[in-house]
Amino acid sequence: MRSNPVTLADIASQAGVSKMTVSKVVNKQPGISEATRQRVLRIIEELGYTAHPSARALAGGRTNTLGIVVPSIGPQYISEVVRGADLVAYEAGLDLLISTTQEDTSHERQNVGRLSRGLVDGLLMVLPRSLDRYADALKQAEVPVVVVASANTTMPFPLVDADHYHGARLAVAHLLGLGHRRVGFIAGRRDTTASLERLRGYREGLLTAGLTPDPVLIRPGEYTQPGGFAAARSLLDLPDPPTAIFAANDLSAFGAMEAIKDRGLRVPDDVSVVGFDDIPQANQVHPALTTVRQPLVEMGTAGTRQLLNLLHGVGPVTNRLVLPTELIVRASTGPAPRT
Amino acid sequence: MRSNPVTLADIASQAGVSKMTVSKVVNKQPGISEATRQRVLRIIEELGYTAHPSARALAGGRTNTLGIVVPSIGPQYISEVVRGADLVAYEAGLDLLISTTQEDTSHERQNVGRLSRGLVDGLLMVLPRSLDRYADALKQAEVPVVVVASANTTMPFPLVDADHYHGARLAVAHLLGLGHRRVGFIAGRRDTTASLERLRGYREGLLTAGLTPDPVLIRPGEYTQPGGFAAARSLLDLPDPPTAIFAANDLSAFGAMEAIKDRGLRVPDDVSVVGFDDIPQANQVHPALTTVRQPLVEMGTAGTRQLLNLLHGVGPVTNRLVLPTELIVRASTGPAPRT
DNA sequence: AAGCGTAAAGTTACCGGTAACCAAAAACCT
């Protein structure tokens, strides 16, 4: 812990120039001769000068920092989004500050206020649930805001989302194409738009193929692994159990796979499983999980790019950017077993 | 996005007092009559004033913010540590800013410099690997630093660690107590002290029981799920396969469980599995994983408390705090099968 | 009534930078 902060003034006096000259050198502004530039740079190097971010923010009005607010950093899919944001921020020469709300609304409002007031130039909010609860908190942000979330209502800020509905359609079509006729669905959280959209895709996918969705085949899974386990178990207990299970996210799909194996059945020989999200782990389990890929990293990059465009006032800003989802076929799905 | 930042001066003129008075009210300093206090507070509420963090930091020399630097926010165990840090920071009325290095050294140095220079009052570094690479970067931090990492050399800053060696001893003792005599080990990354300590615990645990560690039973797993899968598979291929497997972390233990089931064997009836870490998922898989609990959240809280002590100059600061590990017995271990 | 102590509020200066404008020196021109 060093305690002699070197300031602009120190450099200036050492180099025999004014603070302003040093500032210009540091910020690569024109109007400085090569000779003095070199001299100043040398002294900066020698003394190990780093600009004071707060001073800079206060005087310049910019922070060269982006903020990303997430509910918590536990879930894999969130860390993927953050990774995307970090990528773009880094290549734009900006720093990224992560802040968690721990699912706490007041904590959240506070964060937005504090961050947007001089700590960051822009804010990327990742709000998989409860978007509307924060809508007004976001309005009083003092910097541009982009939200990564699902919503079907229009919001007063740019939204980045994935095409949950279409992804679900793809998953169902895949299973039907393999000959499955009874397809179970493990639902997510009822309070998220994304989950409802996936359910809608499942239903309409069946209807389009001339099948009637059987309510008995739809079980709540809460997006968790134990939830998926329990849901799958109850599906398998049915007198006429499904030959394929579509889970609303990868985590509950993992639970479903476990339940199936636990019954002494095999994936995909006896029961096929499809997930949703394509978190890294989906490719690391056995059998590797067939899943609907949500472009998590891209959601982070796209959201951050929108933010940059907003910030610089150039480039397009899409009010509602819906990124495509994609079916990744791996080993957990196969032809329906003949009865 | 609001754009009329309310400042101290605005409040002051509205209330007919000086900026200083408002500042004192905001910071709950004495020397203000109840009457004016109420008046000022009302106007603050009305106008929606929030202090400008940068201005505050610049003038006051404090930021009321702690920084936590992590290599990446993907791995579960890191998010647990962060959660612990957040808990303590929150109850101390401080904000927590998370910054990732994406495993990049230069990125890292930059972060430390920037954060410690006016953005945060203290820094908690989580460096599961490559601690020494950053040691000198940390020395030039301008704020107190506490490191959560494993190292057996002494460092110029407080260290928080878990007792990997003893945890491994517990795991081995548990398996031996169940009658297992051939215990496989899936190693972690050779470049981390923690991994080596766990290996040492495994070896000495066997030796203490009068068994000779068989090098053939030690396989690299790289701390990953596929790594654990491959390692377990090769262990099971042995002419004299182990009846129990101890994995250096939970992730590779998951892989091992999959490999065992894949062979048509059962956990724990045919092969017992023990992990290390006790990430939340360990309790969500089937069978639930017996594992050595590393007090991840506590490492975050303890580290942050040390940081606070350092910051306030009161309370004890332990130079090397080693938190105890604990065996959590769940369903993945059972008596050794009779041959 | 003068003197004094204390509580309440105000003054001044400064934290470390940057914006916007200005001044001096060097280079260019006719």
Place this chain on the structure above:
DNA sequence: AGGTTTTTGGTTACCGGTAACTTTACGCTT
């Protein structure tokens, strides 16, 4: 050579707070 431009560097003020000190006002003592 003298005036004009360009280049290079400096001045001044200010961003929005806080520390440290001073002033004001009031009640109390003797």
